[in-house]
Amino acid sequence: MIRKIRLFTPGPTPLLPAAQFAMAAADIHHRTAEFRALYQRVLDQLKTFVGTKNDVLLLASSGTGAMEAAVSNLTSPGDRVLVLSAGKFGERWVALANAFGCAVDVVNVPYGQTFSLDEVRKALKIETRAVFMQATESSTGVRHDVEGVARLLKKADSGALLVVDAITGLGTTHFEVDGWGVDVIIGGSQKAVMIPPGLAYLGVSNRAWEAMEISLNPRYYFDLRKERKNAHKGESSYTPAIALIAALGAALDYIASQAGGDLAAGRDALIDNAEKCAAMTRAAVEAMGLKLFAPAAPAAAATAVLPPAGVDSGVIVKELKNRFGAVITNGQGEMKGQIFRVAHIGLFDYMDTIAIVGALEQIAISTLKIPDFEFGQALAAAQRVFAEVVSPTKPELAVSAR
Amino acid sequence: MIRKIRLFTPGPTPLLPAAQFAMAAADIHHRTAEFRALYQRVLDQLKTFVGTKNDVLLLASSGTGAMEAAVSNLTSPGDRVLVLSAGKFGERWVALANAFGCAVDVVNVPYGQTFSLDEVRKALKIETRAVFMQATESSTGVRHDVEGVARLLKKADSGALLVVDAITGLGTTHFEVDGWGVDVIIGGSQKAVMIPPGLAYLGVSNRAWEAMEISLNPRYYFDLRKERKNAHKGESSYTPAIALIAALGAALDYIASQAGGDLAAGRDALIDNAEKCAAMTRAAVEAMGLKLFAPAAPAAAATAVLPPAGVDSGVIVKELKNRFGAVITNGQGEMKGQIFRVAHIGLFDYMDTIAIVGALEQIAISTLKIPDFEFGQALAAAQRVFAEVVSPTKPELAVSAR
Numbered sequence: 001m002i003r004k005i006r007l008f009t010p011g012p013t014p015l016l017p018a019a020q021f022a023m024a025a026a027d028i029h030h031r032t033a034e035f036r037a038l039y040q041r042v043l044d045q046l047k048t049f050v051g052t053k054n055d056v057l058l059l060a061s062s063g064t065g066a067m068e069a070a071v072s073n074l075t076s077p078g079d080r081v082l083v084l085s086a087g088k089f090g091e092r093w094v095a096l097a098n099a100f101g102c103a104v105d106v107v108n109v110p111y112g113q114t115f116s117l118d119e120v121r122k123a124l125k126i127e128t129r130a131v132f133m134q135a136t137e138s139s140t141g142v143r144h145d146v147e148g149v150a151r152l153l154k155k156a157d158s159g160a161l162l163v164v165d166a167i168t169g170l171g172t173t174h175f176e177v178d179g180w181g182v183d184v185i186i187g188g189s190q191k192a193v194m195i196p197p198g199l200a201y202l203g204v205s206n207r208a209w210e211a212m213e214i215s216l217n218p219r220y221y222f223d224l225r226k227e228r229k230n231a232h233k234g235e236s237s238y239t240p241a242i243a244l245i246a247a248l249g250a251a252l253d254y255i256a257s258q259a260g261g262d263l264a265a266g267r268d269a270l271i272d273n274a275e276k277c278a279a280m281t282r283a284a285v286e287a288m289g290l291k292l293f294a295p296a297a298p299a300a301a302a303t304a305v306l307p308p309a310g311v312d313s314g315v316i317v318k319e320l321k322n323r324f325g326a327v328i329t330n331g332q333g334e335m336k337g338q339i340f341r342v343a344h345i346g347l348f349d350y351m352d353t354i355a356i357v358g359a360l361e362q363i364a365i366s367t368l369k370i371p372d373f374e375f376g377q378a379l380a381a382a383q384r385v386f387a388e389v390v391s392p393t394k395p396e397l398a399v400s401a402r
Numbered sequence: 403m404i405r406k407i408r409l410f411t412p413g414p415t416p417l418l419p420a421a422q423f424a425m426a427a428a429d430i431h432h433r434t435a436e437f438r439a440l441y442q443r444v445l446d447q448l449k450t451f452v453g454t455k456n457d458v459l460l461l462a463s464s465g466t467g468a469m470e471a472a473v474s475n476l477t478s479p480g481d482r483v484l485v486l487s488a489g490k491f492g493e494r495w496v497a498l499a500n501a502f503g504c505a506v507d508v509v510n511v512p513y514g515q516t517f518s519l520d521e522v523r524k525a526l527k528i529e530t531r532a533v534f535m536q537a538t539e540s541s542t543g544v545r546h547d548v549e550g551v552a553r554l555l556k557k558a559d560s561g562a563l564l565v566v567d568a569i570t571g572l573g574t575t576h577f578e579v580d581g582w583g584v585d586v587i588i589g590g591s592q593k594a595v596m597i598p599p600g601l602a603y604l605g606v607s608n609r610a611w612e613a614m615e616i617s618l619n620p621r622y623y624f625d626l627r628k629e630r631k632n633a634h635k636g637e638s639s640y641t642p643a644i645a646l647i648a649a650l651g652a653a654l655d656y657i658a659s660q661a662g663g664d665l666a667a668g669r670d671a672l673i674d675n676a677e678k679c680a681a682m683t684r685a686a687v688e689a690m691g692l693k694l695f696a697p698a699a700p701a702a703a704a705t706a707v708l709p710p711a712g713v714d715s716g717v718i719v720k721e722l723k724n725r726f727g728a729v730i731t732n733g734q735g736e737m738k739g740q741i742f743r744v745a746h747i748g749l750f751d752y753m754d755t756i757a758i759v760g761a762l763e764q765i766a767i768s769t770l771k772i773p774d775f776e777f778g779q780a781l782a783a784a785q786r787v788f789a790e791v792v793s794p795t796k797p798e799l800a801v802s803a804r
Contacts (some may be wrong), residue, residue: 004753349406349726351726365789383763399727
């Protein structure tokens with residue numbers, strides 16, 4: 001049978017057709033009025049998408065580039081910082097902070113869990129200059145309590161800046177960036193905004209801009225002060241990723257268009273969509289007798305699942321690809337082989353979700369040989385969730401399928 | 403939730419990404435060596451796809467244009483012809499033959515059925531110049547017995563030409579065009595070859611070329627003798643639909659590439675794929691308690707289903723579109739409101755099939771309120787068919803999803 005290759009990965013996510021067309025047509029030069037108008041518009045749209053009145057900057061880099069920019073711009077060698085780590089991307093904050101000579105405190109909880117606010121409170125020191133965390137830990141499918149950490153820092157009257165990697169959090173989780181006092185929030189292009197990798201964006205608070213003035217770390221490409229100055233003129237400091245920016249503009253236009261031109265409402269609909277796909281998927285895998293890896297705080301961005309005892313999750317990843325064209329992800333870091341992850345961030349719908357559950361059922365029976373499991377059981381569980389949470393009469397967001 | 407618009411229609415069918423890219427890039431002039439090479443290659447590939455050593459011609463028209471070409475080139479006013487009609491497209495043969503002044507005999511069987519060879523034998527006259535039929539009647543999802551009719555004509559030593567509208571038959575049904583003695587076989591671009599509408603193609607036998615020499619019907623745009631002369635020089639008589647031809651070349655390349663470069667084997671894999679999607683779908687709708695409209699001779703191109711008594715099939719068509727983005731088709735002609743049709747011709751896979759069955763289950767419960775039907779029952783039936791007919795270890799055809 002035909003086997004279309006479909007991404008069910010938490011980044012890159014499936015591409016939005018309107019963004020693909022814009023990308024293909026982006027035959028423009030960046031030092032022109034035409035590009036400046038596009039760039040300015042996209043930066044303004046990103047403020048709405050992120051949900052902040054702060055400046056939002058775009059970088060031609062992966063998300064890790066923006067994470068490095070946060071560390072290099074906000075700290076000086078020897079500064080004490082606190083990292084809240086619960087997976088591979090928490091560890092990346094530790095590595096970055098070490099690379100720039102910080103004195104790093106870490107709240108470290110096992111993969112699949114999230115930290116308690118008590119643990120954070122105990123680790124916070126008077127001299128802590130910044131707290132680095134994920135909104136959702138993509139490697140484990142766990143959602144962290146950004147609001148709680150922000151409130152704790154305010155209550156403790158801490159001078160620490162709060163820096164949030166929301167690369168898989170934006171578009172899958174609600175944030176009140178300015179209200180909570182998030183100083184830096186970071187997103188990536190290949191996630192909820194449904195375009196290819198290559199762009200990172202960050203919202204930066206006034207407190208963070210002030211902190212940059214005293215940072216002693218060397219920085220050039222990622223010097224956010226220079227980037228901000230140029231952004232105010234509708235320019236990027238260095239050659240921008242033109243086609244990706246055109247794609248991002250088209251994607252944000254699409255998201256807004258789905259809510260009558262209201263980008264914030266469109267983003268909320270995108271979050272709601274991910275939550276519903278995630279709820280269907282969680283019900284299905286539990287009906288299959290499998291265990292969720294993060295049952296206490298599951299992220300809507302992706303569902304992480306433990307395979308049956310003794311089975312390498314790589315077998316499931318491989319079978320889904322080889323037999324059904326469905327690309328999911330294995331565990332990362334120390335969880336490789338221990339979990340598999342199905343994404344809901346970005347352009348997924350009911351049809352995609354039912355299809356991936358169907359493919360998982362096939363593998364559950366032919367390969368995993370899960371006892372007492374019969375065809376239709378997991379699908380029925382997903383069907384029931386859909387029937388309960390999605391009203392048959394409410395209009396739905398439409399997108400031209402590719 | 404997001405609701406991607408997906409075609410489950412028997413034409414236009416979902417577009418092959420590689421063909422879309424070729425179409426977008428087709429910025430060439432048709433009176434150039436570059437185009438002539440493309441055109442010649444596509445005509446040669448079509449011979450293999452159709453499965454004939456006869457000339458195959460391309461027309462910038464819908465399939466109906468090629469049907470008209472067959473009538474206008476092969477008959478003269480007053481000629482006696484026989485049409486085997488069992489639906490809207492059978493009726494189109496009658497209308498065309500009447501338009502060109504033929505004396506038309508018709509074997510007319512009700513929608514949803516196929517004719518017996520006995521009925522054909524009885525209707526055949528010594529003076530019958532041509533027999534017109536469908537390979538599969540798209541309006542009802544019925545497969546007709548082309549081989550049987552061809553054998554009957556040979557056995558009766560009839561001089562009648564056999565003209566087959568295989569617009570939804572090619573790529574979903576096996577033909578031995580030359581072996582059986584099919585004189586004209588007609589295909590369309592928006593069907594199994596997975597590109598947009600706008601091209602028709604026809605394979606024409608030597609007997610048919612001879613018949614054209616004595617036809618007295620007026621013809622110009624659809625003069626196949628002129629088209630053939632030009633085709634032998636790698637040219638079309640009139641401005642060709644360049645982008646569609648580039649797309650067709652890419653699609654045929656793709657079909658071949660999926661069978662190690664063997665286009666005929668790739669076509670057979672496409673037929674096999676449609677048959678498997680159809681088998682899954684038939685099992686699912688029967689498990690839903692619904693009746694197939696053509697249980698005796700179901701086509702692999704599309705499955706036609708009767709809604710529950712008292713329900714207008716348009717309700718199901720509308721709900722699938724509005725709630726799930728899935729575009730299926732209502733009945734055509736006198737069957738409008740009486741059946742709904744789900745297509746399998748072209749670029750459909752396991753994931754698509756499971757998804758459309760899932761959406762039908764939602765409607766079965768929320769709208770049709772089918773008694774004693776529970777979520778998962780139809781899906782499980784489709785799952786069991788897949789598990790039985792598709793080996794988990796056999797490699798599958800891969801295509802980049804859009």
